[in-house]
Amino acid sequence: MKRWINKKPSRPLAIVLGILPFILLMALYQWGSEVRKVENPNDKLLPSVSQFYAAIDRLAFTPSKRTGEYLFWQDTFSSLKRLLMGVACAAAIGLILGLITGAIPLIGANLNPVITALSLIPPMAVLPLLFIVFGLGELSKVMLIIVGITPFLIRDLYQRTKDIPQEQLVKAQTLGANSFQLINRVLLPQILPRLLDALRLSLGTAWLFLIAAEAIAATEGLGYRIFLVRRYLAMDVILPYVIWITFLAFVLDWLLVKTSKKVFPWYHAAK
Amino acid sequence: MSHYQIEFRHAQKCYGENIVLENINCQVKAGEFVTMVGASGCGKSTFLKMLLGTESHSKGVVLLDGEDIVAEPSPDRGIVFQKYSVFPHLTVRQNVAIAKEFEGSPLLGRLFGNRRKQALDEADKWLEAVGLIAAKDKYPHELSGGMQQRLAIAQALIKHPKVLLLDEPFGALDPGIRKDMHKLVLELWKKYELTIFMVTHDLNEGFYLGTRLWVFDKTRHDPHAPNRFGSTITFDLPVGQTDAASFKSIKSALKLNESETDINESLMTKQANAS
Numbered sequence: 001m002k003r004w005i006n007k008k009p010s011r012p013l014a015i016v017l018g019i020l021p022f023i024l025l026m027a028l029y030q031w032g033s034e035v036r037k038v039e040n041p042n043d044k045l046l047p048s049v050s051q052f053y054a055a056i057d058r059l060a061f062t063p064s065k066r067t068g069e070y071l072f073w074q075d076t077f078s079s080l081k082r083l084l085m086g087v088a089c090a091a092a093i094g095l096i097l098g099l100i101t102g103a104i105p106l107i108g109a110n111l112n113p114v115i116t117a118l119s120l121i122p123p124m125a126v127l128p129l130l131f132i133v134f135g136l137g138e139l140s141k142v143m144l145i146i147v148g149i150t151p152f153l154i155r156d157l158y159q160r161t162k163d164i165p166q167e168q169l170v171k172a173q174t175l176g177a178n179s180f181q182l183i184n185r186v187l188l189p190q191i192l193p194r195l196l197d198a199l200r201l202s203l204g205t206a207w208l209f210l211i212a213a214e215a216i217a218a219t220e221g222l223g224y225r226i227f228l229v230r231r232y233l234a235m236d237v238i239l240p241y242v243i244w245i246t247f248l249a250f251v252l253d254w255l256l257v258k259t260s261k262k263v264f265p266w267y268h269a270a271k
Numbered sequence: 272m273s274h275y276q277i278e279f280r281h282a283q284k285c286y287g288e289n290i291v292l293e294n295i296n297c298q299v300k301a302g303e304f305v306t307m308v309g310a311s312g313c314g315k316s317t318f319l320k321m322l323l324g325t326e327s328h329s330k331g332v333v334l335l336d337g338e339d340i341v342a343e344p345s346p347d348r349g350i351v352f353q354k355y356s357v358f359p360h361l362t363v364r365q366n367v368a369i370a371k372e373f374e375g376s377p378l379l380g381r382l383f384g385n386r387r388k389q390a391l392d393e394a395d396k397w398l399e400a401v402g403l404i405a406a407k408d409k410y411p412h413e414l415s416g417g418m419q420q421r422l423a424i425a426q427a428l429i430k431h432p433k434v435l436l437l438d439e440p441f442g443a444l445d446p447g448i449r450k451d452m453h454k455l456v457l458e459l460w461k462k463y464e465l466t467i468f469m470v471t472h473d474l475n476e477g478f479y480l481g482t483r484l485w486v487f488d489k490t491r492h493d494p495h496a497p498n499r500f501g502s503t504i505t506f507d508l509p510v511g512q513t514d515a516a517s518f519k520s521i522k523s524a525l526k527l528n529e530s531e532t533d534i535n536e537s538l539m540t541k542q543a544n545a546s
Binding site for chain 2: 178265270
């Protein structure tokens with residue numbers, strides 16, 4: 001008999017095996033929901049599928065009675081806007097500082113200690129500070145995401161820049177490159193795919209800070225809605241929102257992978 | 272102004288108490304092909320780095336064309352490393368043309384339009400010379416090890432360096448490919464009248480390729496302080512006039528445990544190649 005470590009599933013079997021846990025989870029939920037409904041038809045903790053449909057229909061496809069807007073899409077739009085603004089700013093700062101500190105030792109010696117010190121501050125601890133300085137509007141939420149993920153991006157890209165083989169830098173110098181040309185033509189293009197890698201890792205953290213900020217002070221947004229309806233134990237809204245957030249996170253990650261493979265084929269082939 | 276391309280006078284290299292090279296005296300004329308062998312840790316790579324400019328000498332004088340050598344890599348000196356010599360994010364032609372782009376665009380290092388086309392055309396000329404023109408639009412990861420080294424050589428040659436430095440360039444290649452590369456290097460050396468310094472751990476390769484063979488070794492040993500004395504050039508042999516006995520003595524001095532080699536065969540091949 002073959003050892004277990006040498007048995008590999010065929011493609012269809014792998015798909016079935018992969019889907020199985022999802023089906024089990026759903027079945028388990030369905031069963032739990034029915035058991036509780038039998039005991040108490042008004043149970044709110046594990047709503048039935050039809051209640052989910054009703055909640056989604058109410059939020060996503062019926063205009064709100066108060067404002068006439070579609071709350072679900074409005075929440076999605078404002079959350080994504082905050083998230084993408086925060087991540088884009090953090091990426092720009094991280095790329096520039098990571099690249100410069102990694103490429104030029106004098107600037108690295110100058111900035112690395114302060115970057116390390118700042119990166120140790122827990123971002124949630126300065127959230128009140130951000131609210132005081134930037135007000136309760138959009139800016140403070142975007143700032144929390146920036147404060148939350150930029151230090152990681154800077155330090156990661158610093159290390160990636162350092163990891164580029166010294167031989168390449170020497171080679172570029174023997175081809176007549178000055179420092180600026182070297183950064184622009186040798187380091188920057190090789191760091192960009194690594195930036196996308198680092199962004200994939202930091203997206204989860206970005207969502208965390210976004211929802212935290214929305215939970216504390218917001219008037220719309222996915223995180224705001226979840227924390228709002230929590231008071232009514234509205235699991236029929238919370239669970240679809242959580243699944244939707246998960247789906248959005250998955251799509252963003254998938255887009256980053258696809259973009260990277262399309263734009264930087266050499267990076268993925270060489271790995 | 273001396274008529275030597277490279278001149279070392281009593282040069283020494285040390286890291287603190289640790290002396291790596293000492294009493295290096297040598298003169299090399301333009302057009303010579305120097306191969307350097309020695310046991311690992313003998314300082315032959317350090318010597319190459321001093322020529323390259325990534326290491327500076329601690330004492331003595333090192334001259335390039337009669338002037339003090341600049342302790343920073345520059346276009347005077349081309350280099351081919353064993354690995355990582357090419358840019359993975361550029362295609363083969365772009366890898367060669369980038370030198371022209373550095374030259375033509377001081378700020379961005381990027382040319383556009385007609386000037387870019389000229390740079391690419393010149394790159395093609397060099398790719399032709401190293402036999403890589405068919406692969407000009409590929410990325411380095413699509414090339415074999417030998418082809419990558421051909422590319423690295425083409426990159427270096429487009430700058431017309433005074434000295435071409437090769438740091439164990441064929442160490443990672445298969446024997447068959449290595450033979451092709453030897454042929455290519457000898458061809459380019461003759462055609463473009465290059466001055467070449469090459470570090471190798473393969474003594475046969477050293478005899479086969481060069482016009483001069485240098486052996487790096489320590490002449491003095493202190494068993495209580497192994498780093499007290501550095502290596503120097505112990506043999507400076509004009510290749511082609513070496514008998515089998517001295518080959519054997521060098522080999523035993525280096526403690527190279529290679530398979531039994533026939534020096535006469537390798538010398539004969541060289542002469543056949545030269546004629």
